[in-house]
Amino acid sequence: GVGLGGMRMRFYGERVFTPTHEWIDKETGECGITKYALSKGEVVYLEMPEAGSVVQTGDEIGEVASVKSSSALIVPVGGTVTEVNSELEEDLTTLNAGANAESQSDSAWIYKLSPSDPLEFSDLMGEDEYGQFAAKLEDEES
Template identity: 35%
Template sequence: MSTVPEEFKYSAEHEWIGTTADAQVVRVGITDFAQDALGEVVYVEHPEVGASVAAGDVVGEVESTKSVSDIFAPVAGEIVAVNADLDENPGAVNSAPYAAGWLFEIKLAESAGTDSLLSAEDYKKQVG
């Protein structure tokens, strides 16, 4: 069974959303379930810092030894940071998907769409 931390919210597309020290900024990554399905991650294409995104927009890609998968913005806002450490260590997405393997941070728009995110319990039901 995949790890699904209770403190995060989740998108139907297998991204997690966690809080940061700034209440207006959330950290985003892919779930343990998603990284396991992808296999060994070998490259992460980051979104552009400063870009405005809508919930559901494709903002980057994760490439693994099995496939290439789109990364979606789970909420609307502005990309304010990317995890540049993944350039040298993309495997962190596999080894620590909820910690060192985070992908990017978004400053939430006024109508960010956080209400449509799944709780940990609902996400667990989705992935079985």
């Protein structure tokens, strides 16, 4: 997904979402958390999984803590963690930038996953569906 600025937009169709506000890119296996989750407060602490971990759908493999709350990092589809974003160990700026992004999945990836069964992607939401889901939650909170 190399490209300048807006060029990356076309890859967004490859990103699918969980009801627990994670996204995964079907092409690259990159996983992150959504704009909705990031907009709840600046992330001050991130616990990431270890590369090489074999994980199941729904496993809690990390933690995301903001000044207001803390939530588990949930695995979107089962597989193997192949890489973690070491930049985030030093600096969470690129992650927190996602709170102001236009897209729900335009934030730094946290780890990469090699799915054991790509058919599991069909259980997840597309960008539009997740957008409606998040908007509904926003309404309920306000």
